[in-house]
Amino acid sequence: MRKFALxxxxxxxxxxxxxxxxxxxLKISLSDLALARPxxxxxxxxxxxxxxIKDFFGGLDFENFIWLTTDDLYWKxxxxxxxxxxxxxxxxxxxxxxxxxxxxxxxxxxxxxxxxLVILPFSTSFLIRVYSxxxxxxxxxxxxxxxxxxxxxxxxxMILNTPVAVYIGxxxxxxxxxxxxIYAALDKLDGSLLEAAEDLGCSRFTAxxxxxxxxxxxxxxxxxxxxxxxxxxxxxxxxxxxGSETLMIGKVLYEEFFNxxxxxxxxxxxxxxxxxxxxxxxxxxxxxxxxxxxxx
Amino acid sequence: xxxxxxxxxxxxDEKPLIQFKGVTKRFGDFTAIDNQTLDIYAKEFFxxxxxxxxxxxxxxxxxxxxxxxxEGQILIGGKDMRAIPPNERPVNMMFQSYALxxxxxVWENIAFGLKREGIPKDQLNARVEEMLRxxxxxxxxxxxxxxxxxxxxxxxxxxRSLAKAPKLLLLDEPLGxxxxxxxxxxxxxxxxxxxxxxxxxxxxxxxxxEAMTVASRVAVMDEGRIIQxxxxxxxxxxxxxxxxxxFIGDVNIIQGTALKAGDGYDIAWAxxxxxxxxxxxxxxxxxxxxxxxALAIRPEKVSISAExxxxxxxxxxxxxxxxAYLGNLSTYHVELEGGQMIKAQTANTRRLSRxxxxxxxxxxxxxTDTAAVLLEG
Numbered sequence: 001m002r003k004f005a006l007x008x009x010x011x012x013x014x015x016x017x018x019x020x021x022x023x024x025x026l027k028i029s030l031s032d033l034a035l036a037r038p039x040x041x042x043x044x045x046x047x048x049x050x051x052x053i054k055d056f057f058g059g060l061d062f063e064n065f066i067w068l069t070t071d072d073l074y075w076k077x078x079x080x081x082x083x084x085x086x087x088x089x090x091x092x093x094x095x096x097x098x099x100x101x102x103x104x105x106x107x108x109x110x111x112x113x114x115x116x117l118v119i120l121p122f123s124t125s126f127l128i129r130v131y132s133x134x135x136x137x138x139x140x141x142x143x144x145x146x147x148x149x150x151x152x153x154x155x156x157x158m159i160l161n162t163p164v165a166v167y168i169g170x171x172x173x174x175x176x177x178x179x180x181x182i183y184a185a186l187d188k189l190d191g192s193l194l195e196a197a198e199d200l201g202c203s204r205f206t207a208x209x210x211x212x213x214x215x216x217x218x219x220x221x222x223x224x225x226x227x228x229x230x231x232x233x234x235x236x237x238x239x240x241x242x243g244s245e246t247l248m249i250g251k252v253l254y255e256e257f258f259n260x261x262x263x264x265x266x267x268x269x270x271x272x273x274x275x276x277x278x279x280x281x282x283x284x285x286x287x288x289x290x291x292x293x294x295x296x
Numbered sequence: 297x298x299x300x301x302x303x304x305x306x307x308x309d310e311k312p313l314i315q316f317k318g319v320t321k322r323f324g325d326f327t328a329i330d331n332q333t334l335d336i337y338a339k340e341f342f343x344x345x346x347x348x349x350x351x352x353x354x355x356x357x358x359x360x361x362x363x364x365x366x367e368g369q370i371l372i373g374g375k376d377m378r379a380i381p382p383n384e385r386p387v388n389m390m391f392q393s394y395a396l397x398x399x400x401x402v403w404e405n406i407a408f409g410l411k412r413e414g415i416p417k418d419q420l421n422a423r424v425e426e427m428l429r430x431x432x433x434x435x436x437x438x439x440x441x442x443x444x445x446x447x448x449x450x451x452x453x454x455x456r457s458l459a460k461a462p463k464l465l466l467l468d469e470p471l472g473x474x475x476x477x478x479x480x481x482x483x484x485x486x487x488x489x490x491x492x493x494x495x496x497x498x499x500x501x502x503x504x505x506e507a508m509t510v511a512s513r514v515a516v517m518d519e520g521r522i523i524q525x526x527x528x529x530x531x532x533x534x535x536x537x538x539x540x541x542x543f544i545g546d547v548n549i550i551q552g553t554a555l556k557a558g559d560g561y562d563i564a565w566a567x568x569x570x571x572x573x574x575x576x577x578x579x580x581x582x583x584x585x586x587x588x589x590a591l592a593i594r595p596e597k598v599s600i601s602a603e604x605x606x607x608x609x610x611x612x613x614x615x616x617x618x619x620a621y622l623g624n625l626s627t628y629h630v631e632l633e634g635g636q637m638i639k640a641q642t643a644n645t646r647r648l649s650r651x652x653x654x655x656x657x658x659x660x661x662x663x664t665d666t667a668a669v670l671l672e673g
Contacts, residue, residue, distance in 0.1 A: 195362055196395035198382045200409030200460070210408075214399045294398070294442065 022274070029267035030060035040264050064268035074252065074269065078276065081249040084163065084238075085231040088170035092227045093220060095171055096178030100219075101212075103179070104186035115183075118176050130169055130240050137165050137241065161243025169237040174230065178223035185219025186212070218291040225284035233273055249273055302512060303527075304337035311374065313338040313464065313496055314359065319368035321354050321520075328354040330520040331368070338463075341490050341497045343507035345543075346517035352500045355517075356466050359498065360389045373463060383412075388462040392469040394453035396441040402452050403428070403437040409460045427455040430489060447478050454486075458493060467499040471506060483509045504544050508532070516540045524579075532594075536579045538671050541592040546627075548598065548638050550591040551673050554583040560665060563591055566634040573609045578671040590673035595641035597667040600628055602652045604660050611662035614638065616655055621648075630661050 034041035042059030045052035068074045103114045121129060136142045137160040144156040159165050189212060197207035235250030242248065249269065256266035304310040312335035321329040329351045336342045344352040357363045358370060361382035370377045377385060388409070396405050407424045415423075428434045431451040436444050441452065450470065457465055470486070471479045487510050490497050501507050507514045508528040515525045516539075524536045535541035538549060550572065552565035560575035561583065574591060583589050605611050617637070618629035621644075628640045640661050653659050 190393060190395065192391050192393050192395040193397060195360075195382070196389070196391055196397075197408070198362075199360060199387075199389045200456070201383045201412035203383060206412070211397060294440075 025267045025270055027060070028263050029064055029265075029271050030062065031264045032059070032061075032063065033262050033264055038263065039261055064264045065272070067265060068268055068272065073247075074249075074272075077247045077249045077252045078272070080247040081232055081234075082276075084166060084170070084246075084248060085228050085234075088167045088174075088231055089224050089228040091167055092171045092174055092178045093224060096175055096223060097182055097216075097220070099175075100179045100182035100186055100216075103183050104189070118179050122176065126173065127236065130173070130236055133165070133169055133172065133241060134160060137168065160241060161245065163242065163246050165241035165243075166238050166246050166248075169241045170227075170231050170234065173237065174227040177226040181222040181226065182216055182219040185216040189215055218287060218294075221287045222284070222291075225280055225287070229277060229280055229284070232277060302339070304340070305335070305513065310337055312336060313340075313373060314498075315369075315371040316355070317369040317371070319355075319358065319365045319370065321351075321358060321363060322366045327520050329358075329365075332520075332522055334515065334522060334525065336496065336498060338496050339494055341487065341499070341510055341512045343511035343514045344498065344500045344517060345504060345507040345514050346502065347543075348502060350517040351520040352502075352517050353468060356389070356468055356498065356500050359464070360387055360466055361385050386463040387466060388457040388460055388464075389466040390453050390457040390468065390470050392472060394441075394449050394473075396449060396452055396456070398441055401438050401440055402433060402444070405441070405452055406455045406459050408456065413460070423459060427459050430458070430492070431455040446473055447482070450474060450482065454489070458489070458495065461493070462495065464496045464498065467497060469501055470499065471503075472501075479506070480509075486510055508544070516543060518543075534576075534579060534669060535592065535671070536581075538590050538592065538673070541669070541671065546595050546639060546641075548591075548593045548595060550593070550636060550638075552589060552591065554587050554589045554670065555585050561589075561670060563589060563670070565591070566632075566636065569612070569634065572612075572668075573665045574668045574670050575665045576669050578669050581670065581672055583670065583672075588673040590671045591668045592671055593638075593663055593668040595627060595639040597663055598638060598640035599662050600630065600640040600642060600653070601660050601662070602657070605662045608662040609665040610668075611660050612638075613658065613660055616653060616657050616659055619655065628659075630659060632661070 028040055031040040031042065033039065042056050044056045048055070099118075103111060103118075106114060134141075138144075139156040139158065139160070141160070143159070144153075147153045148156065159168070193211050193215070194207050197211045198204070202210060233250050233253075234248065235254055238246045238248040239251050239254070242251075253266055253269050253273070256262050256269060260266075314334075314336040316332055316334040318331050318333055319329055320327065320331050332355075344355055346352045354363060358365055359372070359377075361377065361380065364378070372386065397408065400408065403424060406427050407420060410420045410423055425434070428437055431454055433448065433451055433455060436448055436452075441449055444452070450473070454470070467486075471482050474482060483506060486497075490510075497510075499507070499510065508531075511528060513525060514528055514531050516523045516531065518539055524531060524540045526534070526536075531540060531544055535544065541547045542549070550563070550565050552563040552572070554561045554563055555571070556562075557571075557573065560573055561577075562571035562573055564571045572591060577583070599605065599608075604613075612632050614630040614632040616628055617631050620627040620629070624644060625641055626644055628642070630638045630640060632638060638661050
């Protein structure tokens, strides 16, 4: 009984904050657009009794999902999001790994300060930080002024409103999510393993590839998922930094909801996004599980 | 037929495999090793013994190449090791934590060093199989380190460090993580493997019993200095200082002043008591008359009797304060007149109920004139 009560708490949380909202979105995605408030039909009319429930379920259909397949905007947006998320996750890994490695190798007394520096940007509003990248990346921005001043370029670079700006934005924003799990994995690494590798004939470099790198794999996988999952549905970064030519599903979702006020189609887009995300989430859970087992 | 005794350190023509020449190692202000010189010979099972922080692990890490001596020179096989990194030394190490690679199987762990040498695959396989057989691990070859027991992990670590057939194997507290029974079994296994492979072993330990069991010679260390290097028997029977006598096993120390008498010394140890006589001095120690000395006697060399024994050089009267019963042995704590405590150990060859003395009884403790060692006090 006590065990049940213990499990009930997270499950209640999950049902209230994930499953119920999901059912609402699912229901809207199966509805039709209507000039009403809320802007979709049918509505569940319990006062009509059994007939009301029957009418309600009779009014639900998969029209909106079929619509998503007919207009190529949607699948192009999904693919483009996937591509941007994959590339920016790999970029974040490439930037984050050396930083995590440096932190793990730094003297013990410096590490808390370095950890603080990694987390510190979170204390400012996310939106403001992305805005400030506009100031840095625009044609008259600090980066171009700096490079022009040094004489490295003669024409200002067009970075803002291109996918490059989106990559920069995502790498910058999600870097801590990459660094922290990798750092945790590297920090756990027993230093005598590297000595043993050297003792058995490895150079420092091969010792890194044969011992450090494989043993930090779980940290890398965790970091990649933590970056990939939110990056896939990212809205703020592409809409502020990516301009009109960057197509991402988060932006499409926003436009359907707020510009077209087509809640049913927007909900259908969201449901499909969720289904796409379930795959990496399940893989991520597996990785965590495997690591827990290995750690025992 | 003359029996061959393994004692290369007694042969002046023998070339040592390892030479420490005036080695000092400092970490900041702390001197871990203080100007030490030491020779270790091929095929020896050499033990570095001492309390934690005495510098024994640092000695080993210098040999492995993980630390550089601040001053002095290390030679292995006559070759200066200063500029040679750990991966190029003919030395392998078995780590205290075993340092097995958790992402590799037992087989891959053992093969790890061999793969770095780039030897042909069939030779590599044969060598790994041989190591698995030697350490009785064939059944576990495909397991990961976390899927085997502590004793098995210990054997994997040993197999891995032996796989490359190093000239010298360093063992850092190799049995520290095992429970007592397994430790004793493994000690004999280690000796067996050392003999079979003919590798020189240098073992670091704080467990004197372990050092005594496995080693051909033991170096007792304290505060960065080697206090004595000798065979286990000599370390026990002829310690060179009170520190060594006290560190190895149990010992009675009686302080006094020495006076040359006949073929030995008379030691005045308490006001108004007859002096004790001893014929043995510690290595290189010849006290002048009136010098303060310490007489070291092992408890098992002290006899205890209810009546005054006759024909024994040293016999002192006392009272039994405490008896530690160990089953096969009993240790009697006897307070001599004047307050000096003496431990006497006897084998319990008779049933307990037939013992002729017990707590608070007046007894005589006695020992011969060669039982004790005279040391600098």
